[in-house]
Amino acid sequence: MGPVEPRAADAEAEGGRDAVLFEELKGIARRSEGPPAIPGYQIEAELSRGGQGVVYRARQEATRRPVALKVLPAGSAASARERRRFEREVELASRLAHPNIVTVFDSGVADGAPWYAMELVEGETLDAFVARTQPPTEERLRLFLELCRAVAHAHRAGVLHRDLKPGNVLVDGAGRVRVLDFGTAVALEGGWRGRATAPGEFLGTLAYAPPERIAAGERAPDTRGDVYALGVVLYELLTGHLPFDARGSLSAVVETLVKDAPIPPERFVPRLDRDLSAILAAALEKDPERRTPSVEALERDLVRHLAHEPIEARPRRSLYVLSKAIRRHRRALSIATLVAGAAAILLVVLVRERWRAERARQDAGLVRAVVEDLLRAADPQRMGGDARLLDALALAAREIETTLEEAPDAQAALELALGDTYRRLLMSREAEQHLRAALARFRARAAPPLELARCLDLLGLALTQENRPEAVALQEEALALRRAALPPGDPAIAESERGLARALMAQLRDQDLTRARTLLESALATQTAAFGTEHVEVAETETVLARLELWTDSGAAGPRLERALATFDRAGSGDRRGDPRVLDCLTEYALLLQTSGRFDEAEALLERAASLTERLYGDELATGMMRRFADLRWERGDAAGAEELTRRALAHELESWAERRPDEAEPLHALAAELLAGRADGRVPPYAAAFGSLRRFQGDGAFELAQWANGIALTLRAQDRTAETEPLLREALNIRCRAWGGDCPVRQRTLFLLASGLHEEGRTAEARSLLAESVRIADVHSDGAEETRALYAACCATGKEEP
Amino acid sequence: MTTTRRTLLQRVRDPADREAWEQFFELYAPLLESYARAHGLSRADAQEVRDQCLEVLVRRLPTFEYERARGRFQAWLHEIARGKVIDLARRARLVRGESGPLASLEDADPGPDQHWERQWRSEHLRYGLREALRDEEDGSRRAFELLLLDETTVPDVCERTGLNANQVYKAKARILRKVRDILEKLGVE
Numbered sequence: 001m002g003p004v005e006p007r008a009a010d011a012e013a014e015g016g017r018d019a020v021l022f023e024e025l026k027g028i029a030r031r032s033e034g035p036p037a038i039p040g041y042q043i044e045a046e047l048s049r050g051g052q053g054v055v056y057r058a059r060q061e062a063t064r065r066p067v068a069l070k071v072l073p074a075g076s077a078a079s080a081r082e083r084r085r086f087e088r089e090v091e092l093a094s095r096l097a098h099p100n101i102v103t104v105f106d107s108g109v110a111d112g113a114p115w116y117a118m119e120l121v122e123g124e125t126l127d128a129f130v131a132r133t134q135p136p137t138e139e140r141l142r143l144f145l146e147l148c149r150a151v152a153h154a155h156r157a158g159v160l161h162r163d164l165k166p167g168n169v170l171v172d173g174a175g176r177v178r179v180l181d182f183g184t185a186v187a188l189e190g191g192w193r194g195r196a197t198a199p200g201e202f203l204g205t206l207a208y209a210p211p212e213r214i215a216a217g218e219r220a221p222d223t224r225g226d227v228y229a230l231g232v233v234l235y236e237l238l239t240g241h242l243p244f245d246a247r248g249s250l251s252a253v254v255e256t257l258v259k260d261a262p263i264p265p266e267r268f269v270p271r272l273d274r275d276l277s278a279i280l281a282a283a284l285e286k287d288p289e290r291r292t293p294s295v296e297a298l299e300r301d302l303v304r305h306l307a308h309e310p311i312e313a314r315p316r317r318s319l320y321v322l323s324k325a326i327r328r329h330r331r332a333l334s335i336a337t338l339v340a341g342a343a344a345i346l347l348v349v350l351v352r353e354r355w356r357a358e359r360a361r362q363d364a365g366l367v368r369a370v371v372e373d374l375l376r377a378a379d380p381q382r383m384g385g386d387a388r389l390l391d392a393l394a395l396a397a398r399e400i401e402t403t404l405e406e407a408p409d410a411q412a413a414l415e416l417a418l419g420d421t422y423r424r425l426l427m428s429r430e431a432e433q434h435l436r437a438a439l440a441r442f443r444a445r446a447a448p449p450l451e452l453a454r455c456l457d458l459l460g461l462a463l464t465q466e467n468r469p470e471a472v473a474l475q476e477e478a479l480a481l482r483r484a485a486l487p488p489g490d491p492a493i494a495e496s497e498r499g500l501a502r503a504l505m506a507q508l509r510d511q512d513l514t515r516a517r518t519l520l521e522s523a524l525a526t527q528t529a530a531f532g533t534e535h536v537e538v539a540e541t542e543t544v545l546a547r548l549e550l551w552t553d554s555g556a557a558g559p560r561l562e563r564a565l566a567t568f569d570r571a572g573s574g575d576r577r578g579d580p581r582v583l584d585c586l587t588e589y590a591l592l593l594q595t596s597g598r599f600d601e602a603e604a605l606l607e608r609a610a611s612l613t614e615r616l617y618g619d620e621l622a623t624g625m626m627r628r629f630a631d632l633r634w635e636r637g638d639a640a641g642a643e644e645l646t647r648r649a650l651a652h653e654l655e656s657w658a659e660r661r662p663d664e665a666e667p668l669h670a671l672a673a674e675l676l677a678g679r680a681d682g683r684v685p686p687y688a689a690a691f692g693s694l695r696r697f698q699g700d701g702a703f704e705l706a707q708w709a710n711g712i713a714l715t716l717r718a719q720d721r722t723a724e725t726e727p728l729l730r731e732a733l734n735i736r737c738r739a740w741g742g743d744c745p746v747r748q749r750t751l752f753l754l755a756s757g758l759h760e761e762g763r764t765a766e767a768r769s770l771l772a773e774s775v776r777i778a779d780v781h782s783d784g785a786e787e788t789r790a791l792y793a794a795c796c797a798t799g800k801e802e803p
Numbered sequence: 804m805t806t807t808r809r810t811l812l813q814r815v816r817d818p819a820d821r822e823a824w825e826q827f828f829e830l831y832a833p834l835l836e837s838y839a840r841a842h843g844l845s846r847a848d849a850q851e852v853r854d855q856c857l858e859v860l861v862r863r864l865p866t867f868e869y870e871r872a873r874g875r876f877q878a879w880l881h882e883i884a885r886g887k888v889i890d891l892a893r894r895a896r897l898v899r900g901e902s903g904p905l906a907s908l909e910d911a912d913p914g915p916d917q918h919w920e921r922q923w924r925s926e927h928l929r930y931g932l933r934e935a936l937r938d939e940e941d942g943s944r945r946a947f948e949l950l951l952l953d954e955t956t957v958p959d960v961c962e963r964t965g966l967n968a969n970q971v972y973k974a975k976a977r978i979l980r981k982v983r984d985i986l987e988k989l990g991v992e
Contacts, residue, residue: 018979022951025982028928029951109837109849 036071038110041117043069053086057120060106071115090116092159100150101179102170121178127166130237140237141302146177148230148299154179155223155295164229165208166236208232211258211286224288227295231283238276239268243284258286275305412441416455423462432466435459450492453481457499464503471503472512491537494526498541505548513548520545536581539567543585550592561589583609587628599636606632623649623656627708634711639718643679646712650690651675657697668693687712688727695735706735710750722757729754748777752788759795768795810988812876815864826934830989832857834926835884841918842888852887859883876990881919927991928982935981942966943974950975 036043041058047068058069072086093104093116107116124132126147130140147169151161161168161179170178210228235243243262262284265272279301285291292298301311419434435458442452456478463471479496486493501516501523524541531537542564549557568582590605610625626649633642651672658668671690678685691709709732713725729750736747751774759767771792778785811830814823835856839849860880936944946964949955950971960971 017983018976021979021983022975024928025932026951028925028932029948109833109840 036110036113036115038069038071038108038115040106041067041069058117060117066120067117068120069115069117071110071113086114090114093118095157096154096159098150098153100146100177101154121170121172121180123170123172123178125167126169126171126177126233127236129171137238138306141306143171143177144230144234144237145299145302147179147233148295148302150177150179151226151230152295152299155226160223161226161229163208164226164233166233169233209257210288222288223294224291227283227292227298228285228288230295230298231280231292234283235262235265235280238272238280239265241268243280273305275301275311279305279311412438412445412447415441416458419462420458423458423465428462428465431462432459435462449481449485453478453485453492453496456481457496460499460503464499464506467506469507471506472500475500475503489526489529491527491530494523494530494537494541497523497526498544501548502544505544513551517545517548520548533563534567534570536568536571539564539571539585540581543581543588546592547584547588550588557588557592561585561592565589583612586612590628590632594632594635599632602632603629623653626652627711630715631711634715634718637718639715643712643715643719646708646715647675647679647685650687650694650708650712653694654690657694661697664693664697684724687724688731691728691731695731706732706750709735710753713753717753717757722760725757726754729757748774748785748788751777752785752791755795756791759791764795764798768792771795810990812864812989827860828857829933830926830930831860831880834922835880837926838884838919838922839888839891841922842892844888844891848891852884852891855887856880856883877923881923884919924991927986927989931982931985931989931991934985935978939974939978943970943978946971946974947978 038058040061042061043056043058044066045057047055047057053070053072056069056071058067059065060067090104090107094107097103102119102121104116104118107114109115123129126143130143135143151164154161164179168180170180172178208229210225232243235241241263243265244256244260245263262280265277265280279292279298282292282301283298292301297312304311415434415438419431419438422428422431422434435455439452439455439459442455447455456474460471460474460478463474475496479493479500482490482493482496497519501519504512504516504519520541524538524545527535527538527541542560546557546560546564549555549560564585565582568585586605586609590602590609593599593602593605606625606628609628613625626645630642630645630649633639633645654668654672654675658665658672661668671686671693674683675685675687675690677683687709691705694705709728713728713732716722716725716728732750733747733754736750751770755767755770755774758764758770771788774788775785775792778788811823811826814820815827817823832853835853836849839852844852860883936947939947942964943966946960946966949960949963950957957968957971960966961968964971966974
């Protein structure tokens with residue numbers, strides 16, 4: 001018994017110490033469990049409680065506004081990892097300011113417990129809202145688009161959600177979507193609640209997790225995980241079901257999620273639109289590489305679908321394989337495109353601000369958020385490899401429709417700004433689309449004549465880039481409006497004169513060229529009087545005039561270009577970005593020097609033009625510059641070198657079209673590869689096929705192709721490969737005939753080249769009829785065309801000898 | 804605790820012992836931050852204090868002679884933290900023209916500091932509890948957490964955890980002993 005006593009005493013003493021320690025721990029636990037005292041807030045009620053924190057409804061004492069406070073209990077439940085996660089959550093959430101994201105505005109640590117304060121949103125979850133109101137499909141898509149915008153905004157700010165599901169998306173009293181819990185794990189369902197823990201709910205959450213996360217544990221998470229989750233949400237919104245059967249054992253469900261294709265949505269909604277079905281399939285791709293690449297792309301497709309425009313999502317198996325093999329040419333974001341975009345965005349801001357001042361009922365937060373979105377998208381620091389200025393512009397375009405619906409003036413001004421930006425990016429089609437929309441709005445609202453004239457002028461310039469005859473009528477109208485509204489000698493009139501002259505020159509008709517000269521001379525006089533001789537406007541007009549003079553063999557072009565270039569150089573010496581107008585001057589001058597046999601000087605100017613082109617437009621115009629260098633090689637007598645360059649330029653052009661035409665990518669890539677391999681392995685490169693493909697896509701802009709085809713034909717002739725030139729020259733003739741009609745003077749020379757080839761092959765009769773046409777055109781333009789006439793005579797003589 | 808008999812402070816003298824450093828940060832980061840907050844610093848400034856102190860610790864701990872003299876490390880860290888809080892508060896006042904409750908801290912001799920003492924103890928208790936519960940089975944952990952709530956009785960706990968009363972008592976005693984061991988190694992009575 002003896003030895004037991006001391007042990008009992010020990011135990012008692014120990015028990016006593018334990019009791020004290022236990023009480024202390026109770027104190028710690030109590031402080032952690034009960035509502036913490038958070039300075040500046042009065043806690044009113046507990047809304048939810050879960051492993052990831054407790055959410056209280058509280059009131060901010062300073063403002064009296066109701067808020068939601070999320071607190072991570074400081075007690076046993078919170079490990080350091082959870083604490084770090086919570087801190088990251090606060091950090092990430094406070095980076096986001098978007099009308100569709102619940103705002104976090106304050107945070108701190110109280111008595112060892114980290115907390116943050118956010119807006120208290122009164123509303124219900126997306127699935128509950130849809131179940132209750134049963135909205136039509138378009139309304140469901142509208143809600144979903146708001147969700148996309150919120151997530152896209154977060155992605156641009158570098159925040160992934162990673163727990164997107166209808167339970168994390170609220171629809172507030174105003175019908176606006178509000179996304180909760182970025183990088184967090186508390187959901188609101190008719191009230192706050194903790195992370196789902198019951199097995200059924202767990203599976204429900206699992207259904208939104210991208211397969212790559214389930215399958216391989218966590219690889220580096222990226223935005224495509226959120227795209228997948230959005231795909232599941234959209235599927236559920238449209239069909240009322242999950243895309244997978246999430247019943248059965250956990251392992252069975254996981255296997256389904258990782259391996260099985262989604263249940264075709266048509267099983268639930270037999271008449272589901274095929275576009276929507278394709279969009280769902282692309283977003284739910286198992287392989288992230290093949291999934292819709294970004295939330296913005298998903299959003300874009302839905303907007304297109306709503307506008308009844310073709311969508312991008314489609315099975316892309318072949319393209320996927322190809323894209324692995326072939327380097328993709330991205331439109332490089334050059335400084336100039338950013339500046340142009342920033343200008344458009346600034347206009348968005350200004351127009352919005354003005355409009356807001358006029359009508360104060362616009363939601364200020366919404367305006368700010370949209371503008372922020374635009375600015376963020378255009379900020380190169382924040383742009384990932386995929387984000388593009390063009391996306392920002394497209395976003396602006398959408399906002400015109402949605403946000404400014406009730407402000408037609410603002411809509412028109414924005415369309416104009418956007419169109420002009422696209423025009424300066426040399427994206428004529430997009431420019432035309434927006435400028436036409438602006439014009440329609442200006443006309444419908446009987447806008448002031450000068451505003452209308454500006455719109456006509458810009459649309460005219462955009463169409464001139466494409467050699468479209470309609471540009472002439474537009475510029476005529478703009479000029480008439482400016483002449484009527486402004487005093488003589490106003491520089492705006494000179495601008496219109498120059499614009500009209502450009503439009504006329506693009507038509508390549510003699511009578512037009514005469515008128516163009518008169519207009520340009522008048523513009524030049526006005527501008528010199530207004531600005532003096534050394535001004536970029538004067539230099540620009542002189543450049544256009546010099547081009548005209550180059551065509552008509554006037555000796556004045558040389559000095560003009562020299563003068564213009566000097567003016568540009570002086571004006572641009574402090575401008576590291578470079579003025580796109582200098583490009584015209586450089587290339588025209590290079591051409592002039594080249595035709596006078598001053599090859600080295602020409603090449604130096606072309607080098608300058610090439611580096612400026614790259615700076616201004618990335619590699620977008622690289623093919624054009626390569627062609628100019630090829631021309632120069634040809635003139636220098638290096639036909640093989642010229643062909644090599646042209647072949648590379650053509651392959652480049654094909655690949656750049658493959659980028660834009662995913663449906664045709666495979667054949668275009670194949671053609672490009674064949675072009676590059678041809679000659680090297682002795683095969684004849686498929687020039688004619690390449691030109692045929694490009695003509696199909698470029699349509700009215702294909703006149704450039706005719707020059708290419710012509711150029712290659714010349715190089716082939718010089719290498720005694722005349723037989724290969726026939727299909728090329730026929731392609732060039734087709735293009736030129738379509739672009740400028742039968743009497744186009746440039747056709748004359750092409751006809752001659754084709755005929756002389758045929759003549760060499762002994763196909764005299766064919767050659768003769770082509771030469772007859774060529775001589776006719778030469779007569780129309782009073783062109784000497786001695787070579788043509790001589791060959792025609794020879795052919796006629798041969799024809800007489802061999803009846 | 805079972806992997807090594809050395810104390811946390813001894814272990815962090817080895818810069819390669821990452822697990823020890825993680826535990827060390829877990830314990831002292833919240834302490835330093837809440838101490839700074841308690842002296843009126845903003846969240847950002849408090850985090851700055853925390854980081855600066857941890858930096859000092861990382862640099863100097865490997866050569867810090869820890870002699871198990873109870874409270875010595877506590878006093879040393881308090882001295883560092885107090886200096887940093889004063890620095891940051893001064894800077895905040897200079898930069899933002901704020902006036903803070905710093906006069907007391909600046910003037911007082913670095914003797915007993917109510918905030919520091921209290922937070923030192925509660926952070927260590929919290930840490931000890933967390934560590935002690937770490938390797939416990941779900942049932943015993945849940946039982947202990949329930950016992951910590953005032954209203955729960957042992958029969959309640961049995962009903963909610965499926966353990967019998969004996970298991971509950973054993974778990975309680977075991978966990979408390981672990982907490983005490985952990986605290987003792989950290990020099991906290």
